[in-house]
C-alpha cells in the first residue's frame with residue numbers, strides 16, 4: 001500500500017477513498033463517504049513554502065474587483081445578521097479585506113490566520129458568524145478545523161464558506177483551481193451536503209461557490 005492509499009480522508013476520517021485524478025505533480029483521491037477530493041500528505045508543501053506562496057498574493061482591501069468578489073459571500077451573509085453582530089474571519093490572509101467590509105456593515109469582527117494573525121485566543125470566544133473565504137481548500141485537517149469553527153458559533157449563528165466546487169472528473173482534469181500547490185482539498189455540493197447532515201442542519205448554496213449554514217438554535 002502506498003502512503004497515499006494509507007492516509008485517511010482529512011474531512012471525515014474514512015479510509016474508503018479511491019484514485020480520482022493524477023497530473024504531473026500530484027495525485028488526487030476522492031472519499032467515498034464525504035466526496036472530498038484531497039491531495040495526500042506526501043504532496044503537501046512545507047509551511048515555509050506555503051507561506052511563500054501566500055506572500056505572492058497580496059489582495060488589496062480597497063480594490064473594487066476584490067471587494068465585488070468577496071461581496072458574493074458578504075452580501076448574503078449580512079442579510080442574515082442583526083446589527084452589531086460579532087464575527088470571526090478565519091483565514092483572513094495578509095490583508096483582511098472581508099473583515100473590513102463586515103466592519104463597514106456595522107459588525108464587530110475578529111480575525112485569525114495561521115500565518116498572518118495567529119492569535120489562538122479567538123477560539124475561546126463565541127460568535128454570531130464565522131467566515132472562511134478561499135480557505136478550506138488550503139486546510140490539511142479540514143475536519144478538525146471546521147469542527148472547531150462550528151463549536152465557536154453561538155446557537156443560531158452562521159458559517160459562511162467560499163470555495164470553488166468540484167463538478168466531475170472531466171472538469172477537474174482541466175481545472176486551474178487544482179493547479180495551485182497550496183490547494184489540497186476540493187469540495188463538491190455533495191461534500192457540503194454531507195457536512196450539513198453531520199451538523200443536523202441544511203446547507204444553502206449561493207451561486208457557484210458560496211455556502212451558508214446556520215447552527216441550530
Ligand SMILES: [Zn+2]
Pocket residue numbers: 009010011012013014031032033034035036
Ligand atoms: Zn471523507
